[in-house]
Amino acid sequence: MPELPEVETICQDLRTCGLIGEPIRGIVVTWEKTITPLSAEEFSGRLVGRAIARIDRRAKYIHFTLDDGQNLLVHLRMTGAFSIRESRCAMDSHDRVAFIYADRELVFHDTRKFGRMTLCTNTCGIFGRLGPEPFDPTLDAEVFHQKLMSHRRMLKPLLLDQGFIAGLGNIYVDESLFAARLHPCAHADELTPAQASNLLMAIRLVLRESIENRGTSLGEGDGNFHSDGRYGSNATRLKVFQRTGSTCPRCSAIIERRVVGQRATHLCPRCQVLS
DNA sequence: AGAGCTGTTACCAA
DNA sequence: TTTGGTAACAGCTC
Incomplete structure (x- = not known):
């Protein structure tokens, strides 16, 4: 479902949630394929203690830039979605990853399990293969x-x-x-x-x-x-x-x-x- | 009950 | 270079 306008909307919403700058206290992964090729331990190890510094969209990717320069690229594929929950809410059966904050959780929900999160120090490997953004002013x-x-x-x-x-x-x-x-x-x-x-x-x-x-x-x-x-x-x-x-x-x-x-x-x- | 459909993309083969 | 098939997965419709 999510194409450029839907991903743009989600980015806008995420930016106004007040999560930017807040330290991530913990990570829960209930479907490891979502974060391949990393293991849950590696993924958590690199994110716990970090904060999201900014949120941008590139193509259908949500691009979280972390405060240490790492990049978390999320592709929702068919059914991926984010929601904000209160702390210690029970996980839904289709929740795949939860980012735990002091007073709430950012949960990635994905019925069909096609969504992917990629943690990288350089976005070129993934963004380099993409064509221009439709609104790129140089695309006349x-x-x-x-x-x-x-x-x-x-x-x-x-x-x-x-x-x-x-x-x-x-x-x-x-x-x-x-x-x-x-x-x-x-x-x-x-x-x-x-x-x-x-x-x-x-x-x-x-x-x-x-x-x-x-x-x-x-x-x-x-x-x-x-x-x-x-x-x-x-x-x-x-x-x-x-x-x-x-x-x-x-x-x-x-x-x-x-x-x-x-x-x-x-x-x-x-x-x-x-x- | 079972078959076939679905908004995405990577990969492989021809 | 381009096309076609498959696979990943789960839920919905008929």
């Missing part, structure tokens, strides 16, 4: 067009590729392609400069709108709760994603669902034509 229409021209892949799998552009997932790729009136199967190197520019603007518009709505929460799943328990409201603004069979808000054609690159894909067959 011309640069984006050039990037598209150097790939012959279909648009949708390319936009999902975090090495091409970072932060988009299935929801926002479908929404961005709809907004730009581009077919998910169109080939990247066939876009005109105007189409490339439209696509970049569409991506930014769709992401900005979702961030303003605190992200998209789908269904009632527990992957939806944010650190403060509030839900994002962007689901009601989605134009095509999970709206199969409904009418296109632009032309009233029926929204289609098909599989592109092994991913469920939603599009308007009239607005998004393959040229």
